[in-house]
Amino acid sequence: MWSAIKRLYHQLGSPKWFYELTSRWSPWFLWIGSALMLVGVIWGLAFAPADYLQGNSFRIIYIHVPAALLSQSAYIMMAVAGLVGLVWKMKMSFVVGKSIAPIGASLAIIALVTGAVWGKPTWGTWWVWDARLTSMLILLFLYMGVIAIYNAIENEDMANKAAAILSVVGSINIPIIKYSVEWWNTLHQPATITLTKKPTMAPEMFIPLVLTIIGFYCWFAVWVIARTQNEILWRERRTKWVKSLLNTGAKH
Template sequence: MSWTFFHKLGSPKWFYEISGKLLPWLTAFSVLALVIGVVWGLVFAPQDYQQGNSFRIIYIHVPAAILAQSCYMMLAVAGIVGLVWRMKLADVALQCAAPIGAWMTFVALITGSIWGKPTWGTYWEWDARLTSMLILLFLYFGIIALRMAISNRDTAAKATAVMAIVGVVNIPIIKYSVDWWNTLHQPATFTVTEKPAMPVEMWLPLLVMVLAFYGLFALNLLLRMRLEVLRREHKARWVREILEKSA
């Protein structure tokens, strides 16, 4: 059953059809979760006893940082699938997800700097967590630039896949940097084995915002992938039929 789904996922036509059915549900979920998370976090969540209202930026910073790392891990998986099984959609996913991941990393760095000024007294410090996140942004830029620099699609797909796989070593460095080195950055907000460090009325809206960001990422990724699939498969009969219906 799983292998059948895997092979179907390799079909651009099947992906286009099934993604079209998912888009309305993803849109509704993402918008609803975002509205609930923003209102809950910015209006109803209590102030932090040390940071006051300035802590509320975590409702943007933390989801962006988590998504930035998750997106890069997805790039590495897509790179492996593309190299091993030569699946077209793996390269499409890698190409379309990289700019989203770069933006999320940028948002995480900017919001972290804004948060850092009142909390640590500085916008930037070259500690392990901040530096490794900056390296992640450069990795995203590198993948995007490498794709644009190579005109041959197959060569570009292989090169970006290799870069994504090699660069994934930075993800555990980001995650465990606060444990391995003495940094200004606080430990992880969510862990699998330990109870959250903040009260439930603070971390529940944060969890909702994380889910909202994942929903928006999936929505944005599917839309970008659908456009890229149409561009790559423009000579296929099923694409011509779609274009004729929409004309």
């Protein structure tokens, strides 16, 4: 078993193996994610009943909740990748972490903007310094900090390590986001989906939400794979396998 784990570790650390493996996975994530998003969004926007308190304004949940959940999950993935790079010196983990950062930042922006749009009819204001909203804003700043490090530090090794350290340290904000509605008096409603409790939403509202969440995660995989592959091609551009790959693509 240990030999299998060791072999997998070395394979994951190989840019060529990672590129070839993810090239096979990416189309599946794309088509599955697109199908789930199409069904989930149409179901949620056109066929799910209006909320008895919020009316039709609740329908933004089908974009807001997936984006908010995924922005937090993406940061955890980035922190784990950074930790693996720092502890086990796997360079591919730094590449994955770098690829996640701008995608996670985009998702955090979508979550904040859709939350503001949802908050206007619900709370009567676009923004309040609520514990959940403030901690989500901090999450965006953390993403921007990681991106800024990669843009500001020319030395690749130093940039990787500095960004990884910020990712790991900043992960303390994730449980703050999750439990902010329980620890403080907040306007934000409790979590819509939990693993320990039955959903409070009606099935015809809950099922399309789950579909859009899974669809978002599939699309996220496609985006990360694409950015990671581009980074691999740039870093390995002088190797024989990349030159061969580019020459083959040029012929087609």
